Amino acid sequence: MKGKGFTLMELSVVLCLIALAIAASIMVYAGSRGAAKRTICLNNLKNLGLAMQMYSLDNDGWFPPSLGLDALDTYVKNRDVFRCPAESRHREVAGEFTTDYIYRAGLSNEDPAGELVAADDEPRHQRGANMLSVDGAARWQPASRWRLFVAQVEGRDES
Numbered sequence: 001m002k003g004k005g006f007t008l009m010e011l012s013v014v015l016c017l018i019a020l021a022i023a024a025s026i027m028v029y030a031g032s033r034g035a036a037k038r039t040i041c042l043n044n045l046k047n048l049g050l051a052m053q054m055y056s057l058d059n060d061g062w063f064p065p066s067l068g069l070d071a072l073d074t075y076v077k078n079r080d081v082f083r084c085p086a087e088s089r090h091r092e093v094a095g096e097f098t099t100d101y102i103y104r105a106g107l108s109n110e111d112p113a114g115e116l117v118a119a120d121d122e123p124r125h126q127r128g129a130n131m132l133s134v135d136g137a138a139r140w141q142p143a144s145r146w147r148l149f150v151a152q153v154e155g156r157d158e159s
Contacts, residue, residue, distance in 0.1 A: 049137075067082075083099065
């Protein structure tokens with residue numbers, strides 16, 4: 001008479017398949033979480049771009065002299081737009097104000113549309129960084145493009 005239960009081999013195969021399914025779902029979840037943070041960061045830069053456009057309308061087409069609360073506070077509803085959700089420690093600028101973005105001052109809305117004006121302060125999104133251009137377009141760029149932008153902000157020529 002044959003038993004109606006599972007053999008040890010069948011049980012171990014089922015357990016291995018369940019473990020593989022759990023491992024795969026954890027990897028997918030971790031990847032989607034990073035993509036979500038990248039998207040929120042991109043949206044933050046887009047909102048900062050809109051705030052800079054509004055500022056420029058009130059200031060003869062010029063963008064603010066610095067990316068900070070002193071210039072953009074009246075145009076920004078939520079101060080979290082100055083922070084990237086992928087960054088756990090935020091750098092301090094001017095006392096209590098923190099931002100995770102670098103800014104290239106001295107531009108106006110008359111500059112070429114593709115000219116970069118702001119970006120992540122480090123390439124933290126899948127070996128690249130989110131960057132904002134003068135026309136308000138925000139997009140992900142590879143780390144090499146980010147390094148060129150940082151060189152422009154710092155006044156170095158790395159072309």
